[in-house]
Amino acid sequence: MMEQSEVKSPMNSESALGTLYVYGYGASKNPFYKQAKSLKGHSAGCSLILTGPVSCGEKLLLINDAARNPVVGEVVTARHLTTRMFEVEVAFDAPRPDFWQTEKR
DSSP states (O other), X not given: OOOTTSOOXXXXXXXXXXXXXXXXXXXXXXXXXXXXXXXXXXXXXEEEEESSOOOTTOEEEEEETTTOOEEEEEEEEEEESSSSOEEEEEEESSOOGGGGXXXXX
């Protein structure tokens, strides 16, 4: 989990913004799949807009649309923007600067 004192690798906002695919389990333990828009990204995690509720501590599988590069993360914060949209901060289980590469290698 990200610590406040942890140094975050700055990302070029152009490379951090993009579509992510998000997989997880809802409150009823049913699996879900959503597309999300990343707002900020760094090697330790990201902020994103998600059209569905998630809870702090929930594990998510994120896939970068540009590189199809999966990473597991944990929801650190989630707040309502509208009744169906949430701003979510996710901490990666381990640093993953490669997650934000813009093309498949």
